Amino acid sequence: MSWSRLYSLKSYIKSSLWLVPFIALLMYIIAIRMAYLFEPWLIWIEPWPWGVAGSQRLLETIITMTLTFVVFTFGSLLVAIQIAGGQLTPRIIATTLLRDNAIRFTVGLFIFTLLFATGALARLETDTHHAIIGVAGFLGFLSIAAFLYLIDYAARLLRPVSIVLRVSEQGRAVIEDVFPTMATREADAATRDPRPSTRPDKTILYKGRPAIIVAINKSALLKLAEKTQSVIELVPRIGDFVASGEPLFRLYGNRFPEESVLKAMIAFGPERTLEQDATFAFRIIVDIAIKALSKAINDPTTAVPAIDQLQRLLCFVGKRNLTGKTILNQSGELRVICRTPDWEDFVKLTFSEIRFYGAENFQIARRLRAVLEYGLQVLPDFRRPALEAELALLDRRLAELYDFPEDLALAQMADSQGLGGSTPSTVRPLSGTSQIRNSG
Template identity: 45%
Template sequence: MPWNRRYSLASYLRSALWVAPVLAVVVSMAVKRLSEVLAAWLVAGGVYDRRTGFWGIDETEAHSLLERIFTLNLSCLVFAFGSMLVAIQVASGQYTPRVIATTLLRDRVIRLIVGLFAFGMLWANRTLIELGQMREVPQLQVFLASIFGLASLVAFIVLIDYGARSLRPVSLVQRVGQQGMAVIKQVYPALLGQARTHRPQPTADADGLPDVPTRVIYHKGKSAIVLALHLDGLAGAAQRAGCVFEFAPQVGDFVGMDEPLFYVYGNAGAIIDDRVRGMVAFGAERTMEQDPMFAFRIEVDIALKALSAAINDPTTAVLVIDQLQRMLGMVGKRALHDNKIRDGSGQPRLILRTPNWEDYVHMCFREIRQCGAGSLQIERRLRAMVQQLLATLPAQRHPALHVERELLDLEVQREHMFKQDSALARIPDSQGLGGAAGAPGMRGHAPAAQTRH
């Protein structure tokens, strides 16, 4: 199977809610057989008697108990799927549809609980069938069914509490932020000063490559979004063929049919197009695995939805800016790619287009500033974000941040007619509105006329 199909399959399975119940069916069948063998071994060894061991209940009581356990698990399973549909609708309308596949459907706790409900239901059903076929009550099976039923009841209560907490704005934005931090560490593993080079993006001919590619490999199949690349595979294929690949789009870009996918420089005749295409994964929606900018995009979308006239919740936007500050601070301390993957001899083998520092800064500030214009919370929190990043990031990251602070000043000047509001909007505040003025790292940035009582 080509790499791109394996990647797409793995990505789909991570967000498919039906996987847990299907696995529960397989596990239930295997564990049921093991329990039957264990029960026969215990009876043969004289450890317990079929009639009096464990519960010691008769056939009528066992039948009633198993029916209640089956009904309990079925009800919990229906409730879980119904709740997920409601959660998807709420998240899509209140936050952004992009949190569904990346956050909600990949939640391991929900998937495990759904699997437990399916497991307990199937176990009770199978034990009911055995009860009708056997002359004696399978005491061990009924005992285990009651344990699984109790576990399902506890899990149902946990699911309600967990679901209510997970749908809170702070939980969603924090979870996306944590995923974004993990992706940033993976995509940009080296800190500033540790990488061999961290110069601006070079051109294709900076290493002696010709201006015109030898051959162009076009995208075949359905138009879709680039999800990820098999970087090692592409670099290895280019090294074996003695050529250089330049990836035409960027991870996260939409690529139409017959649009350029790779520009090949050098020995293009040794390249098999289909094999190279098989190292690029496509899909209908962006994922975070090789696309840290997508984590920023999700957070910003949540902030924009919160700042819309229909919702008007700037406090949620402030929570988003908290996470953007964390992620942007990490990106600012990392050595961003110079867009070239080289072999052991230093020869470039794969050229990529990746976001630079200014792209990340623009993503974090521009749209939120425009949609939050006139909101004291947003203006003060963005200014606090600028001040904190200026205090913690190296000097080479400062120019883009200074530009954003100047734009904030212009925005405040345009939006506030009263000088008192304008003065208040120029004070950095990590809480948006209500935090202490002159916080550490921000002293001296409040207007001189500002006094505290």
């Protein structure tokens, strides 16, 4: 199996709700036989106080209960996912909700308990197997506890603050993987077009259904380039859409890897994912923020926690070396070129749309300023120009929106809470106004 197919299979497994319940089905087939085989050794279970009729009622109750749990969990979960996707952003469904192990393993427990109780009931004739009934009763008790936990867990999971925090955690891990080294002025100054000065000796076009590039196998590409003593350039960036006939690779050198081998190093999918896409976490959180800022919803208090996580991610990526476009061999020779986002990409993605849709709201204007001022304080000096440019754009936008100088002064205060968290030291004086007169 090629790397791209194996990667796609792993991604599908991680986001499949049905897989763990299916594994529970296979485990039941083994567990029910092992339980009856080792029943004489299960002496730690007290003899069941009821007879055949009581055990039958108990097993029927467990079956009915767990079946209800399964139906209720899947039905309510699908509805909740659709509602959360509509209120926040549909991108959280595949990237966050469907990959939650707590939900999958809880449903797996329900399925296993249901099948185990069904198997025990089918074998219940004239003799009561006390140990088996005890195991089924214990599984039923665990299912009740798991169901109550799942209700509380799902209610907490679907809150916007929980979603943006989870996306932020995943985004931080991706940034650390894509940009493993810390930033320095020398490394930042080395940013340039890494392509060789000569024209490519060969261009490989994409052939297939339109798709998104979700991941690449950089180590394998480096080995291929070393083997052929060539330079391999991946034209699209991770997260880019490619259609049939568009350039996929540019090759430089005299010997080239086979096209099928090169294409097997690229994983395609129907939508962007968080595995290797350093900007996708920003995109998801920004989408949540701007949807909360829409006129139909008008919920800036939901956008503020999203900006909190954007501040965290932006300051984290601002301290990393973002010049990872080139991959060199051990001798320092250029072998692989993969486009990656630069600092300006992250800054514009963080601020541009939220400023456009939310600057007219005091909470958003003040929170954005707090992010910019904090970034100017904690990030290296060579990151300042992009932040200062955004701060100037925010001031110009506020000047257009607010007619009253008092409102403008209020909007220009940096506030980490949006509205209500500023200190007197952050208050900026009114331009051209020494005092506010009471017209009454």
